[in-house]
Each structure stands twice: as C-alpha cells, then as structure tokens.
Amino acid sequence: MHVICGGSFVFDQDALEAGSRNFSATGSAANLGGAGVASHAVEVVVAASPQLQVDVDALNCTRPTRMPGNITCAVELRNSGNVRLADVAVLGDANDCNIALLGPNTTARCFMTRALSQDDFDAGLAELTASAVTATPLGPVAALLTTSSDSASVPLNQTAAMDLSANVNQGYVAAAGDSVTVTFVIGNTGSVTLRAVQLAVSPRLMNLTCDNINAAPAATGDSVALSVVSVDGAGSVVSCSGLLAFDQEALEAGSQLINITGSGSAGNQTAAAFSQLVSVVPLNLPGLLVDVVGSNCSLPGAAGGAVSCAVEVQNIGNVRLQNGSVSGTGAANSSSCAFGVLLPGGRFTCQVKQVVSQADLDAADGDSTYNVSIGVSGTALSYAFSLTNTGNVKLRGLQLLVPALDGNSSESTIICSYATDSGRWAPGSDLVPGSSLSCSGSFSFDQDAIEAGDLSPAVVATVANLATGPVTEPLPTISLPLMCLVMVTNTGNVGLNSTSISLADLLVGTGTVVCNGTFTFSQDALEAGSRNFSATGSAANLGGAGVASHAVEVVVAASPQLQVDVDALNCTRPTRMPGNVTCAVELRNSGNMRLDNVSITGDANDCDVALLEPNTTARCSMTRALAQDDFDAGVSLLAASAATASPRGPVTALVSSPSDSASVPLNQTAAMDLSANVNQGYVAAAGDSVTVTFVIGNTGSVTLRAVQLAVSPRLMNLTCDNINAAPAATGDSVALSVVSVDGAGSVVSCSGLLAFDQEALEAGSQLINITGSGSAGNQTAAAFSQLVSVVPLNLPGLLVDVVGSNCSLPGAAGGA
Incomplete structure (x- = not known):
C-alpha cells in the first residue's frame, strides 16, 4: 500500500x-x-x-x-x-x-x-x-x-560663420597729413575651423599687419586684399591694423567710409562677413583771423579823411580758402587785400581804409586833444600864445585864465582873435577842429617874484567836453621812451657861473642851454600811472636860490585787455558714447597791464592763471560731458561765456569782457550688428523645439531708427525686451520693426521657439537666417545674415534583448 x-x-x-x-x-x-x-x-x-x-x-x-x-x-x-x-x-x-x-x-x-x-x-x-x-x-x-x-x-553641430568688427582710434582728423589707425578683427563665430579666409579692405591702408603669421596682405589698387590660411574654431580671432592717411584733398572731401568684407569655408559650408563701415570725419573747420594792428594806423586830420590801418590776415582753419577779400566799412581796399588761395596757416598783411565823418569825430570826445604854446619876455611881462584845436572834435565852452602869480600886480586879461579872419573870440565859445586863436596879455613882476624864480605864468584852459578837466599849459604830447626837453634860460641881468649842469657860462639876458634826456617806463612804472617830470637848476652867484621848471605830466594810457580763444582745432572727443569733449583754450594778455587772477566762466575748465604778463599767453583746457543728443546732432558746443581778471595799474577792470565758443564736429556713424544663438544645437524627437535668441546691437555713434529685421524660418512666441519692437508673421518668416535703438552700446534682445515636426526632424540641419537694417539721418546701417545651425539627431536604432528570466527550457534533447 x-x-x-x-x-x-x-x-x-x-x-x-x-x-x-x-x-x-x-x-x-x-x-x-x-x-x-x-x-x-x-x-x-x-x-x-x-x-x-x-x-x-x-x-x-x-x-x-x-x-x-x-x-x-x-x-x-x-x-x-x-x-x-x-x-x-x-x-x-x-x-x-x-x-x-x-x-x-x-x-x-x-x-x-x-x-x-x-x-x-x-x-x-x-x-x-x-x-x-x-x-x-x-x-x-x-x-x-x-x-x-x-x-x-x-553628431555635433557644424556651422561655418564669421564676423568682422572694425574701429578707428579716433573718428576724426583735423589737418592734412593726419592719419587714423584702423583696427579690424576677424572672429570665428561658428563651430568649425574656417579655412582659406579672404578679406578685402577699401580704401587701401598703409602698414597693414596682423597678429596671425599666416595673414598675408597684398595691395591691389585702392584696396588691400588679405589672405588668412585658417581661423581656428569658435572664439578664435585674427586682429589686423593699418593706417589711413589724409592729404589736403581727402581732408576737404568730407567723411571717409572704410569697407571691409570677408569670406571663408569649412567643408562644404561657406561663411561670409559683410561690409563693416567705420566713418572717419575730417574736421572741415574754415577759419580766417583778421587782426587790425592798432599800433600801425594813420589817423585823419579832419572829417572827410580816412583811417588807414595795417591788417594782418591769417588762415587759422584747416582747409584752403579761396577768392577771399578783406574790406573796411564803407570804403575800398587796397588791391593787396584780396587773395586767390590761402593755405592753412598762411598769412599776409595789407592796408584797409575807412572814411571818417565829423559825426564820427564828435562821437569820440574822449580822444579830444589840443596844445597851447606860450612865449614870455621881460620883467614887465607881455605874453602871447596861440591855441589850436589839433583834435578832431569841437572844444565846447572854451575858457582861458592866467591867474596872478606870487608878486604879480594883478591878474592878466587875455585877448584872443581868430587866426583866420582876426575876428574877436568870446570866452565860452566853441572852437572847431583845426581853428586857431592868437592870444596876448601881460603881467608885471616885482623883485621878490623874480628872485623866487616864479617867472612863468601858466595858462589854465577848461573845456566842457574834456573828460580830464582843466588843463595847465604846457601840455606836451610824449611817447615812450620819454624824451624830455629841458630849456634853461638866464632871465637875469648878470652872467651865471658854475651851474650844476656843468655847462659853459650862460650869457646875460638871452643865454639859453637846451638839454634832453630819456626815461624808460618799466612795467612797474607803467602800472603806477601818470608821472610828473620837472627839472631844477642852480648857479654859484644866485645866492643859493634854485630854479625849478614847471611839471610835465605824462599820462599812462592803461589798456587792460584779455583775449580768449577756444581752439576748435585742438580738441579730443570719443568716437561714440560715452565720453567727454575737451578743447584747448588760449588766454592772451593783449593789453599793456599785468593781469592777476585770470579765469573764465562757461563749461568746466582748469583756466585759473595767477598772473599773465602783457603780450604773453597761457593755455588750459575746457571739458564737457557728451550726451547721445550731441552725437545725433553731429556737433558739440563748448563755450567760454566770459573772462575775468584783476588788472594792475590805474584802470581796475578789463576794457571788455571777452568770450568765445567752439562748435566741435562729432563722428556720426550708423552701424549695427546681430548675434544669435540657440539654447541647444540639436533636437532628438518630433515635437521638440529650441529657443532662438538674437540680439540687435547699435555699434555706431548715432541712434538707429526704423530698424527692420527679418527672421527665417518663422519663430513662434517671438518677444523682445523693447516695448516698441513689433513682430508680425509673414508666410514662413517673421518681420520685426523696432522704432529706435539708442546710441552706442544699446541692444534689443528677442527670443522665440523653433519647433520640429517629424518631417523637419528627418530633413536634417536647419539654418536660421536673420537680417536687419536701420537708418540715422542720411546714413544706413545693415546687419547681415547670422546663421545658427540646429541639428536633428537622426539616429536609427533597433534594440533586441533576450530576457533570460522568461525562458522555457526543454525537457530533453531535441526540445527547444
């Protein structure tokens, strides 16, 4: 069981x-x-x-x-x-x-x-x-x-792309023979090595060198051709520079544009960098300095005559001046005052005349002058003198007086007649220019007066329109260096022996010795103001009495003057924002007095001069910060609105307050660039998308307006960081309008999505093309195709995996 x-x-x-x-x-x-x-x-x-x-x-x-x-x-x-x-x-x-x-x-x-x-x-x-x-x-x-x-x-993204950027060390030239250094950089903006790069630079640059030993420049007419064996991968650059020189004709021709183009290859792709324009502005500053040499003028004797002055004419600009002339107001020039061509720095001198009317003369009361001469003889003195209006205006309300001297018996009565018609002159009458009076009178002197040496009466003249007040005769006109005429007369009745001036004995009665000497005014003496000159004499037998001459006053014509010149030809400024314009300023003491504490007001400056001597100059500088509006206007104004100084000498203020300004041209260049990138250079499955970002940059000096861009293929969800940028789809592309792109360095950034369906994925590499243009005044700027490659990853693949844990085993041989 x-x-x-x-x-x-x-x-x-x-x-x-x-x-x-x-x-x-x-x-x-x-x-x-x-x-x-x-x-x-x-x-x-x-x-x-x-x-x-x-x-x-x-x-x-x-x-x-x-x-x-x-x-x-x-x-x-x-x-x-x-x-x-x-x-x-x-x-x-x-x-x-x-x-x-x-x-x-x-x-x-x-x-x-x-x-x-x-x-x-x-x-x-x-x-x-x-x-x-x-x-x-x-x-x-x-x-x-x-x-x-x-x-x-x-697979890796393979894009052949390059760019060119160019600049000059300064955007202007000021004189024939000046040159600017032009520097341009070839940049590999793609992903693969560029080979057999070729560039053309126009106009031709001198001493062109590059930091790439394989770059070989060769002059071809007005251009320079440049070959570069290779430019390594992304980010690699080759930098080159050369000189652009300006002769006089080029300086006067106006703005110079520099054109650079380039191309290169990588496998079966080509890359091109398009024209990059850099503007160099010659500063066409015509300037003519006309200087009337006041110390070299001949003056008229009366109305109807002409003032004739030497005029120095100089071309202080940087361009040639043609068919010029210099004229006086209302009068013809001498023939030498016209010129055909005057080169920069050239000068010539000519005479300019201007007719003077009686009204011109009468309006210049401050310049009224007249001389009175007097003759005396005897102790019972009869005197006569003539008075002439040698100025150019009427002497109004003329009065003549000879006051009593020490020991005089009485005041003298002066009788005057006109020299032309012997008519009697009435005190207080006007005396027209050129008219003369013949006057006489008498004094009687006692012995005390004779021994006191006060033998010379003085005529006092007053005029209503003479700003200096009463005038005591003599009033000689003296110029520097001063020549003084000393007249020593023996008016006694005995001979004078051993005079202190070591001259021979003076004769009795009429013996006269005439002496002269000089006095040179130093700057200190000049600034001390008017100076009185007199002479004294003595003799052994005068009993110790001395003889003193009358005093002669020499009036110092103090003229504190200052000139200020803002030198438009000696300025520095940037080629674009930001920066400052700085000009040299020349301060010139054109007067005859020293000036203390010289300064100018206006734009910021360092023009503080402690002391400025006559006929000397001091140089300083003035600066103003530039704004974009200045570049858009093409000019910047520097102004010295006033100048102040403390003159030494009798006149305590400048004759006039000088000012000056300089309109400094600025470089105006319209230029832009475009750069683009994607967040990843590949897509792997249908439905993938990449984010395309591109940046519009203002690389010029002026604001760009009405900027237009085209983007192909069409991008979805295109947005920009400028509220004025308005994209609009047009078929397979997107058009983009931008109201303005502010000055140098300003950018507008935009981005959108490029989506790939199954067909696009299997079609292969996708190139994105972006072009742009804009304007500034009468200039245009263009940014050319920027290619960005997106590579769909075409990767066919089949995976076969035997799952060992899921196998059924045979029970015996012959099974499976």
Whole structure:
C-alpha cells in the first residue's frame, strides 16, 4: 500500500543565491517499535545567471553648439540575470556609474562625459565609449557570464560663420597729413575651423599687419586684399591694423567710409562677413583771423579823411580758402587785400581804409586833444600864445585864465582873435577842429617874484567836453621812451657861473642851454600811472636860490585787455558714447597791464592763471560731458561765456569782457550688428523645439531708427525686451520693426521657439537666417545674415534583448 504526499518550497533571493539545495522525507509508525524510515535525498540545482547590460543612450546627450564644452550622455545599466550584482562600475570615458547593489531585472541610470576638442567639431561627430562593465555577483557564480560594452556616436553641430568688427582710434582728423589707425578683427563665430579666409579692405591702408603669421596682405589698387590660411574654431580671432592717411584733398572731401568684407569655408559650408563701415570725419573747420594792428594806423586830420590801418590776415582753419577779400566799412581796399588761395596757416598783411565823418569825430570826445604854446619876455611881462584845436572834435565852452602869480600886480586879461579872419573870440565859445586863436596879455613882476624864480605864468584852459578837466599849459604830447626837453634860460641881468649842469657860462639876458634826456617806463612804472617830470637848476652867484621848471605830466594810457580763444582745432572727443569733449583754450594778455587772477566762466575748465604778463599767453583746457543728443546732432558746443581778471595799474577792470565758443564736429556713424544663438544645437524627437535668441546691437555713434529685421524660418512666441519692437508673421518668416535703438552700446534682445515636426526632424540641419537694417539721418546701417545651425539627431536604432528570466527550457534533447 502506498501513500503519496506532496509539498512546495519557494526560493527567495537569498535562497537562490545560496546555491543548490537537498530535499528528503522521513516517516514513522506506532508499531514500528520506534524505528523511523527515511527517504533518499533529492538535490535541486540552482541555475545562477549573473548578467549585466550597458547602453550608452545616444538619444539622451547634451553637447554645446561650439567649443569649448563637454558632451554628456545618459548610460543605462540593466541586471538581466537572476542574482544581485554588487559594486557595479563602467570602464571607458569618465562617468559617475558606481552602483553599490543592482537587483535582478532592475535598471540604474548614470552619466558619461568627455571633453570635446576642435577636431571633434571639424569631424562633426563625437564618440562616447563604455569599454567594459564590472560587478561582483552574489551567489554560486563569482563572475559575470559576459562582459558587456557599448558606445554612442553623437553628431555635433557644424556651422561655418564669421564676423568682422572694425574701429578707428579716433573718428576724426583735423589737418592734412593726419592719419587714423584702423583696427579690424576677424572672429570665428561658428563651430568649425574656417579655412582659406579672404578679406578685402577699401580704401587701401598703409602698414597693414596682423597678429596671425599666416595673414598675408597684398595691395591691389585702392584696396588691400588679405589672405588668412585658417581661423581656428569658435572664439578664435585674427586682429589686423593699418593706417589711413589724409592729404589736403581727402581732408576737404568730407567723411571717409572704410569697407571691409570677408569670406571663408569649412567643408562644404561657406561663411561670409559683410561690409563693416567705420566713418572717419575730417574736421572741415574754415577759419580766417583778421587782426587790425592798432599800433600801425594813420589817423585823419579832419572829417572827410580816412583811417588807414595795417591788417594782418591769417588762415587759422584747416582747409584752403579761396577768392577771399578783406574790406573796411564803407570804403575800398587796397588791391593787396584780396587773395586767390590761402593755405592753412598762411598769412599776409595789407592796408584797409575807412572814411571818417565829423559825426564820427564828435562821437569820440574822449580822444579830444589840443596844445597851447606860450612865449614870455621881460620883467614887465607881455605874453602871447596861440591855441589850436589839433583834435578832431569841437572844444565846447572854451575858457582861458592866467591867474596872478606870487608878486604879480594883478591878474592878466587875455585877448584872443581868430587866426583866420582876426575876428574877436568870446570866452565860452566853441572852437572847431583845426581853428586857431592868437592870444596876448601881460603881467608885471616885482623883485621878490623874480628872485623866487616864479617867472612863468601858466595858462589854465577848461573845456566842457574834456573828460580830464582843466588843463595847465604846457601840455606836451610824449611817447615812450620819454624824451624830455629841458630849456634853461638866464632871465637875469648878470652872467651865471658854475651851474650844476656843468655847462659853459650862460650869457646875460638871452643865454639859453637846451638839454634832453630819456626815461624808460618799466612795467612797474607803467602800472603806477601818470608821472610828473620837472627839472631844477642852480648857479654859484644866485645866492643859493634854485630854479625849478614847471611839471610835465605824462599820462599812462592803461589798456587792460584779455583775449580768449577756444581752439576748435585742438580738441579730443570719443568716437561714440560715452565720453567727454575737451578743447584747448588760449588766454592772451593783449593789453599793456599785468593781469592777476585770470579765469573764465562757461563749461568746466582748469583756466585759473595767477598772473599773465602783457603780450604773453597761457593755455588750459575746457571739458564737457557728451550726451547721445550731441552725437545725433553731429556737433558739440563748448563755450567760454566770459573772462575775468584783476588788472594792475590805474584802470581796475578789463576794457571788455571777452568770450568765445567752439562748435566741435562729432563722428556720426550708423552701424549695427546681430548675434544669435540657440539654447541647444540639436533636437532628438518630433515635437521638440529650441529657443532662438538674437540680439540687435547699435555699434555706431548715432541712434538707429526704423530698424527692420527679418527672421527665417518663422519663430513662434517671438518677444523682445523693447516695448516698441513689433513682430508680425509673414508666410514662413517673421518681420520685426523696432522704432529706435539708442546710441552706442544699446541692444534689443528677442527670443522665440523653433519647433520640429517629424518631417523637419528627418530633413536634417536647419539654418536660421536673420537680417536687419536701420537708418540715422542720411546714413544706413545693415546687419547681415547670422546663421545658427540646429541639428536633428537622426539616429536609427533597433534594440533586441533576450530576457533570460522568461525562458522555457526543454525537457530533453531535441526540445527547444
């Protein structure tokens, strides 16, 4: 009799990994006398299968659009066996795939990274490799059944692109022979090495050199052709510079534009950098200085005559002056005052005449002058004198008086007649220019008066329109250096011996000695004001009495004058914002008095001069901060609105307050650039999109207006950070209008989405084309195509995985 029993044992993971297991059964019965019965043992063998699969996921990689950067791909590790794996690791490129324990039928993800080189981008492909995997299986089998490996060939973005930027060290020239340094930079903005780069620079630059030993310039007519063997990958640049010189004709021709174009290739792609225009503005500053040399004028004697002065004419500008002339008001020039061509810095001198009317003369009362001469003889003095109006205006209300001297018997009565018709002159009458009076009178002197030496009466003349007040005769006109005429007359009745001037004895009665001498006015003496000169005499037999002459007053014509010149030809300014315009200022003391504490008001300056001597100059500078409006207007005005100084000498203020200003031309260049990039250079599946960002930059000096851009292919959700930027879809493109882009350095940034459907994904690389233009006054600026390549990752792949844990085994040979 048989009894059949059954049971089950479930292998957990620990039991599985413990290896083969024996099973047996035992039995007993009450009437077996305590003896048991045991069955034979059955061994169950565990089929341990430690297996590990590695997959470098080419569809899940990140990489830059150009150098520098790394490529990083996801790595999947899958335990396809039936035992746990400890200390899982991957060999090959750098990775973070270190897993302590991986259970059966589970996966772990990690990442593998490799630094890219320029050769990778030039090849268009980068490979990441997991050369092997290692792990420690738990269970009876101590090693993986096979060593798994995998690699991924990841396509890289290949874009050939370049740009050109150019600038000048200054945006202007001021004189023939000046030159500017033009610097331009060729930049590789793509991802691949550019080869056989060709550039053309017009007009021709002198001394053109580049920092790339393979750059070979060659002059071709008015241009320079430049060959560069290669420009390495993204970010590499070649910098070149040369001189653009201006002769007189170029200076006078106006603004000069510099045109630079370039092209290069990479494989079957080409790149072009388009015209970059840099404007150099010759400062056409015509200037003519006409200086009337007041010290070299001949004056008229009466109305109807002419003032004739020497005039110095100088071309103080930087351009030639043609067919010019210099005229006096209402009068003809001498023939030498006309000129055909006057070169910069050239000068000539001529005479200019102007007719003077009686009204002109009468209006100049401050210049009225007249001389009175007097003759005396005898002790019972009869005197006669003539008076002539030698000025050019009427002497109004003329009065003549000879007051009594010490010891005189009485005042003298003066009788005057006109010299022309002997008519009697009435005191208080006017005396017209050129008229003369013949006057006489008498004095009687006593002995005391004679011995006192006060023998010469003085005629006092008063005139209503003479600003200096009464005049005492004689009033000689004296010029520097002063020549004084001293007349010593023996008016006694005995001979004078041993005079102090060491002259021969004077004759009795009429003996006369005439002496002269000089006095040179120093600057201190000049500034001390009017000076009186007199002479004294003595003789041994005068009994100790001295003889003193009358005093002669020499009036100092103090003329404190200051000239200020803001020198428009000697200014510095930037080629674009920001910056300051700074001009030299010349201060000239054109008077005859020293000037203390000289300063000017107006724009900011450092023109504080402690002391400025006559006929000397001081130079300083004036500065004003520029605004964008100045560049948009093309000119900046610097002004010295007034000048102040403290003159030394009798006149305490400047004759006039000078001022000057300079209109300084500014460089006006309309220029713009466009740069574009994508947040990633690839897409991996239909429905993916990339964010395209492009920046419009104002690289000129003036505000750009009415900026127009075209973006192709059409971007979705296009927005800009300028509220005046208005995008509008047009077919497959987007048109973008921007009202204005402010001056140098201002930018407008825009971004949108480029989506890929299945067809676009399979079509291959997608190029994004952006062009732009704008205007500033009569100038235009253009930013040319900026190409950004987006590479769909076309990666056909088929994965076949034998799932070992889901296999049915045959019972015998011949099964499957």
